[in-house]
Amino acid sequence: MTKRQKIISVILLALVYAAVFVMEQVIPAQAMLFTVLKKGAIYALVAVSMNLLNGFTGLFSLGQAGFMLIGAYVYGIFTIPTEMRTSVYQYFDGGVIQFTVPVLLAIVLAGVAAAIAAALIGFPALRLKSDYLAIATLGFAEILRAIFQWDKLGPVTNGSNLLRKFPTFNDFNITNADGDVVIYLSTLVPFLIVGVCIFLIVLLINSSYGRVFRAIRDDERAAEAMGVNLFAHKEISFVVSSFFAGIGGALLAMYQMTIQASAFKSAMTYEILLIVVIGGIGSVTGSCIGSFLFIAASEWWLRGLDSGTFLGITAPTIFRSGFRKVVFAVIIMVIVLFYRKGLMGDKEFSVARIAGRFRRLFRRRAPAEKGATK
Amino acid sequence: MLKITDLKVNYGGIEAVKGISFDVPEGKIVTLIGANGAGKSTILKSISGIVKPSSGRIEFLGTDITSKDAAFIVGKGVTLVPEGRKIFPDLTVLENLRIGAYMRRDDLTEDLDWVYGLFPRLKERAWQAGGTLSGGEQQMLAVARALMSRPKLIMMDEPSLGLAPLIVRGIFDIMREINKRGVTILLVEQNANMALQAADFAYVMETGRITMSGTGNELLNNPAVKAAYLGT
DSSP states (O other): OOHHHHHHHHHHHHHHHHHHHHHHHHHTSSHHHHHHHHHHHHHHHHHHHHHHIIIIIIOOOHHHHHHHHHHHHHHHHSSSOGGGHHEEEEEEEEOOOOOOOOOHHHHHHHHHHHHHHHHHHHHHHHOOOOHHHHHHHHHHHHHHHHHOOOOGHHHHEEEEEEEESSGGGGGEEOOOOTTTTOOHHHHHHHHHHHHHHHHHHHHHSSSHHHHHHHHHHHHHHHHHTTTTOOHHHHHHHHHHHHHHHHHHHHHHHHHHHHEEEEOOOHHHHHHHHHHHHOOOOOOOOHHHHHHHHHHHHIIIIHHHHSSSSEEEEEOOTTTTTTTTHHHHHHHHHHHHHHHHTTTTTOOOOOOOHHHHHHHHOOSSSSSSOOOOOO | OOOEEEEEETTTEEEEEEEEEEEEEOOOOEEEEEEESSSHHHHHHHHTSSSOOOOOEEEEEEOOOTTOOOOHHHHTEEEEETTTTTOOOOOOBHHHHHTTTTTTOOOOHHHHHHHHHHHHHHTTTTBGGGGGOOOHHHHHHHHHHHHHHTTSSSEEEEETTOHHHHHHHHHHHHHHHHHHHTOOOEEEESSSHHHHHHHEEEEEETTTTEEEEEHHHHHHHHHHHIIIOOOO
């Protein structure tokens, strides 16, 4: 990237954030747009973290929902206000933990806890290859889900009951003395957190570690022959990916306002995998774009398919509960068959490429310039 | 420099190497020739630490490197150019070279200049993805990548595989050039003719054993070798 391209990218990003801020002040907070933006941002972070592992290191892991679960619980457990604990942990005498930590610290702790769990299971699991690693991590996530619902751990996890009353995104809004919101920040703050996290992942990918990750993905044996410590690098990638999945879990808890272990099913991992595939395996910007598209489609645009009216057509016999999933399945099949590389392939979104394309459109006599990017 | 004593390796359920001993003296080009399945590649893999031998001893510059990690062995100065090149297709040429220097923490400018001098083609294509190079260029990249670790001993597994005769000649010329710079070379080849011409010393392998040895010229003129490997 040249200096000019960097400046343009920074300006574009700043514009996106400014737009989010302005929209939030102008548009009513209940609008579907904000659901999409918040959930989309969270899924973008988790998708990028999965892409770091699956797309850049070539480790096919399906444990994302498990690490999100750890993150969500750690966040909830450490942030429920002490005076609320008796009502939340009503079956467990208010629980054993009777202190809280600041929200941002709790989010970081959520990541750290997920990272520690990943480091531990990485020792046996990362010695496995491809499909076996996927099965092992999937199994691990399922086991976690059962453990967090275990009654004996109730004083900490509240068993199979909900965790609630912890600070949510709405607590980022600035209110006046009467409790009315003066400045809305409930979308901007998660956007900022996700932005910082993705930026850190991009720094890692572009570092010498990232180069080694991609070498391992391309040819493990050859990387080993060059003296690369395979296990150490796989472990780093796995731990970092899980760290950010944990943060994603904490953010998801804030978004949903309640935490329940049973919600972190393998279906959640598949949704994220789908986003990674739609966006393009090995493309960070692809994962981000894919995430917002996926969430917008599933939460908003295709809603009518489940509730009777879609695109102005009312057909309750066809458009009824569950039809959305059928349409989604078809979309997935089309993507896998015809767009195997996803929206972005393994390329990144770049202003220069788009500018180059426009220039070619408008300048008819000039032959297509090759290599407008890089 | 490299001393192998009674090496046995089980690979893929069979005993691929059945107790062999040989030496690679410093500053020389030594070659192992033999038919498919003779165990040549397995020997290189066990020297470089990718495959663990079942018994025997591998000594490099007085250090026992038997069954050590590949990283340790590369750090000692032994680098493998794997069979089939195995460059990283999605990394650029320059990134491939940087991975080659993975074990080093010092400045790479001088080494990059050196390998670009040996292979000017790679300099032209520094920003191209490795996978888009032609077969010959990929082989150059594989050799250059191995050189980036500043090896004392470079082991090449079938560098002529699938390349046009003219390109093969070029690769062998470069090999001599590298050798003149003081890098010892252990070469595994099926192209016995080229290998014996280049080698100071050669071993002939058959099904896991060394059956003959001698200087390159001796073996070139040996009637048995001629009949079995040179096709004359």
